[in-house]
Amino acid sequence: MKLLIVGGVAGGASAAARARRLSEDAEIIVFERGPDVSFANCGLPYYVGGEIAERGKLLITTPERLRARFNLDVRTRSSVEAIDRSAKKIRVRDLASQREYEESYDKLILAPGAAPLRPPIHGIDLPGVFTLRNLHDVDLIKARVDRGVKQAVVVGAGFIGLELVENFVKRGIATTVVELQDQVLPPFDKEMTTPILQTLSQKEVTVLLGQSAESFEQDTDGLVVGLKSGQRLTAQLVILGVGVRPENKLAVNAGLDVGPRGGIRVNEFLQTSDRDIYAVGDAIEIKDFVSGDPTQVPLAGPANRQGRIAADNLFGRSIGYRGTQGTAIVGVFERTAAMTGASEKSLRRAGRPHRKVYIHPANHAGYYPGAEPMTLKILFDPATGRLLGAQAVGGAGVDKRIDVLAVAIQAGMTVFDLEEMELAYAPQYGSAKDPVNMAGFVAAGLLRGDHPQIDVETVLAAPIDQRPFLLDVRTPSEFSAGHIAGAVNVPVDDLRSRLNEIPSNREIAVYCQVGQRGYLATRILRQRGFSASNIGGGYKTFQLFQPPGT
């Protein structure tokens, strides 16, 4: 068996190591266009900021080590230019010597990755305008920051964009983020990003939403970024982080199938339309585990997993890739945002029935010092209760709850299963009723009919005179510190004795701070014949729909 692997970073390196473990006799050659293999892509922003101090830490392994340990023929600075599928060989250019040569294969794995998008913006090739993909890029960016940068503009408020923002701010750079959409972190539902906007605002980051860069010009102070709005931003450093596109040229030229967004098409065994050619990583189109639809998810975890699976299949093991849930996480200063499975907007786009609940718990028992708040949103099927997606934003413990919910989605569990989860509890780590249990209680209560809920945006979308009667069951001091316009205040502890103040001929939307007192109030009202629903997640959820600057 002669196996060629195009690309030596996440998916390619994983495939190569796995292939060697499966076969000592196979001839395995890895071609990597860049000078490095298997570097820590996800660490690059933190090297700019100095959190990762040594460049060497970013090199997970070296060509030399791969040769010594795995007996791999690793050829860096080697660009694969073409595939001759009928002859089963590839044409390689050695970038050092510019020499070209051919190499035959029995099996071929494509792991070329994805390249940062470079939209046709005037001035995009000016010095000082960067994208961030590899160690070469990060060296250039870091060198510029080290020379002294007063202002930076990051175009694109995705995961890497916001990680760079954080690290620029830590380097003392006044930073502006420009994002085309009306929210940061576009994979998330918009209201879940409100706490991130608040954090960015606290850190004096300027966030310009619904904006795009239209030009870059050189000026005496550095670069001038011209926005669609006409606004002009001065910066000595500009990062373009507006997404990636699959590196599919090799595949397309070889006549392999690609999807509408450019991802190389593969079957569940990660074979392309040519059964001797596999493809893995950011370059491929894969199945969304929840929706079953094709998608492209450029993430390191799935890429590594796919590399392993391609090698398994190549050696005859028949291991299917189950698709991706899009589990993702990002740290933005002290806050963490994470998600898994479907978002509300993706479900809406797909026309798939769904319900949602919000809760606003602390990461561990409130009586133990240092509890940090989070907001957790889960999405589920209204007929079966099956969990479809989850998003969380907050401090410590967000990663844990999203991981737990990722497993629940993988297992096809329902909100009723969340009620029963037996998670580790001591006061430093969680609560006797963990946030995941609480989300299950609220969602199951909704589905069982015990806990009718109305979404706050549904309430607010109605014309004022057609809104339900808004009942705020918090304390008078909470009420006076801020409430939804038009609400009437009857604290839950007084409700039983003040039922005469509640209209019996109208829909009632109850709310409290996080939903718990509202739930009890809803129970009281419904048992007394009122038509009441609880605003899920209460006033805190209402606030999510009021991002800063609105």
Added chain:
Amino acid sequence: MKLLIVGGVAGGASAAARARRLSEDAEIIVFERGPDVSFANCGLPYYVGGEIAERGKLLITTPERLRARFNLDVRTRSSVEAIDRSAKKIRVRDLASQREYEESYDKLILAPGAAPLRPPIHGIDLPGVFTLRNLHDVDLIKARVDRGVKQAVVVGAGFIGLELVENFVKRGIATTVVELQDQVLPPFDKEMTTPILQTLSQKEVTVLLGQSAESFEQDTDGLVVGLKSGQRLTAQLVILGVGVRPENKLAVNAGLDVGPRGGIRVNEFLQTSDRDIYAVGDAIEIKDFVSGDPTQVPLAGPANRQGRIAADNLFGRSIGYRGTQGTAIVGVFERTAAMTGASEKSLRRAGRPHRKVYIHPANHAGYYPGAEPMTLKILFDPATGRLLGAQAVGGAGVDKRIDVLAVAIQAGMTVFDLEEMELAYAPQYGSAKDPVNMAGFVAAGLLRGDHPQIDVETVLAAPIDQRPFLLDVRTPSEFSAGHIAGAVNVPVDDLRSRLNEIPSNREIAVYCQVGQRGYLATRILRQRGFSASNIGGGYKTFQLFQPPGT
């Protein structure tokens, strides 16, 4: 409906709140022998140590608040003395007035909890010898510590025992732990507690294993604890933390069924042998979710959940309790130990076939600063790969992995499912191949036959002359810093060229530091015709079996 609830802490308070949400009309009376309801049991040790500074924080709710919010009749300092099942009434003693009275019921929930065991040790009633169950106990202990304690003895190295040890040390008290078994934290497998012993040793805690207290005497310096060994320990404070027994007297006297260890027997709907009487919490015998056997698990999470379920069933909802996995966690200084599902010793005791793997990963990407090591052990069915149990010990991130694995057990997932888990990865939070994935890879490799493994204790148990050939594939410097006696060193990177040094007529047990290089070496050797297995988890696992002081 007139519902009486005996006990107002975790299970009782949960049941009462749930019952009220389900019925505004029910008459609900909660009887609590102590002065407090729903206090933070799990926080008590941290109040002694000062981490929780205000006593008020330990009161999760008050009788007044339960009355106002849930319209509950809460009667504290009220001891339920007897149940007359035929007349459906109970006899209550008001501990303030010593007045006795009767109260009738339609339904009764028993949530009396468990009491600390008080073995018949000479001097057990001396001042200075305490158990810790409630706020009254903690007040006495804290008052004594506040008055000045130089030396303390904690009898019993269970969860609460070690939490108290930590808090005593933080108060500057020289502390000795005495444990009857040959390990701390008896629910864990012994080798997994080695890192905890190391931590205790670093903190200058004296740990006496295989020892018991036989007498307590008053002396001028305080108390003298006489051990079985004859050793005598001086202390001004002694804590007995040797376990709990279900508070079953009321149930037994009423003729309700109890199990062999005293737990009140209930069906899946948490009904006792009298269908109008439910029981929940530490007092009951429940089903072990993994083994199906009856067990008693005095933990707050399950107690709360059971309270909810009993109330549901009482109001006709027919919700089954699925049993408990015994998920538990404890912090011991900077270390965390957590477990879920079956332990190896419980599987061995039950004669249930099982295999295990150990891994020693970091909690997040090694290239990002602050990664903390952990040891993770998983237990699984060798025929199906179904996950049976998991234990972890280490720093940050232990709680997350055990929660993820707890869900996997709940869902009936296999080690093959662990391979596919898509968990949240950014370098501060995890790794592209998360510890849970890694455990899955190693276990699946074992079951698929790709990665034959031999347990280190199996190797060590054989007479020296019948042991396999021990091959250490680490670097010479690692080898010379410490290795398993009798091992021969051939670094993995040299193995392919030094195969002539490996005997072809013997079983070979390969090991490295954590198992990864050993895995590759095993693959190389087997493909070259050697009969090799990898010592799972490598030298670090070997070290777990060499606890300090052995």
